[in-house]
Amino acid sequence: MSEDYRIAVVGATGQVGTLMLKLLREREFPAREIVPFASERSAGREIEGVGVVQPLTDDTIQGFDLALFSAGGSTSAEWAPRFVQSGAVVVDNSSRWRMSDEVPLVVAEVNPGALTSHRGIVANPNCSTMQMVVALFPLHDAAGIERLVISTYQAVSGTGKKAVDELLDQSHALLHERKIEPPQAYAHQIAFNVLPHAGSFAPGDDHTDEERKLINETRKILDDPEIRVSATCVRVPVVNGHSEAVNVQTRDQLSADDARELLRAAPGVTVLDDPSQALYPLATNATGSDDVFVGRIRRDPGHERALDMWIVADNLRKGAATNAVQLAELLHERGLIAPRGAGVPA
Secondary structure, three states: OOOOEEEEEEOOOOHHHHHHHHHHHHOOOOEEEEEEEOOOOOOOOEEOOOEEOEOOOOOOOOOOOEEEEOOOHHHHHHHHHHHHHOOOEEEEOOOOOOOOOOOOEOOOOOOHHHHHHOOOEEEOOOHHHHHHHHHHHHHHHHHOEEEEEEEEEEOHHHOOHHHHHHHHHHHHHHHOOOOOOOOOOOOOOOOOOOEOOOOOEOOOOOOEHHHHHHHHHHHHHOOOOOOEEEEEEEEOOOOOOEEEEEEEEEOOOOOHHHHHHHHHOOOOEEEOOEHHHOEOOOHHHHOOOOOEEEEEEEEOOOOOOEEEEEEEEOOOHHHHHHHHHHHHHHHHHOOOOOOOOOOOOO
């Protein structure tokens, strides 16, 4: 197998796709060619240092070894299997394939061994799940996890550039005592506000899809369907960087000090935990980093086997683009770029 791959980046003009292109170059992934793909309206646009954006057609997708997707579930549903049929391995950042039994859902620091079961598509988890399981895995490995109670504080960049622009425009208007335009990105004004509504409510469901992702994806990644998970996902007026308050009830006794030491030794984790000196993770500090930051580690006074902690990460980097590139690196290192087995997930 050639060690210099022809790579497609689908959704290359979006926030995450742009970052994928940047990280592939910065991390010197062995690519002989990287081709950007996007919607018809972006086709023909020149991306500096990369090339001309291509539309998705049966002809343009031929001849790729690897495709990184960040273009939404409907695009992934239609085009990821076509890339696989043409001989590529797909790393997909949408929610379309995450819970498919035939598709591994992988976080580089947590369950890289799951990559060996891929049949052409590998799924990247939701950003909130991703950062949380990086911090939870060493605790689960040492003491088992029985129950999680999660409250997220999710930045608007998780919704997209239009949401970021709306937050900034609303904030500017309010600071200058001007009337804001009717909200478009969210059901309500996001500037100087907190919305207990991150994601969408499916008909008949009292949980948002973001909350369901935290519940279901956590169990799949940690390979433990018995973990009980309660999640409330909240959108906050922060540009970038998701924060999470997580209560972890372990099966075996685990002290806060032991948890701190396990996390300090864990790959991809930085512990910032000295509240007396106002040292704890902040979204502003996490932005631009690929690590998951953990602090405020303490005993839950209401349960002898429960700990509270605060987890923060850059949702566009480790929460999306960085993990996708890390998975590509692992596929390369383990000789798994060629699709394994016949067929594509249904």
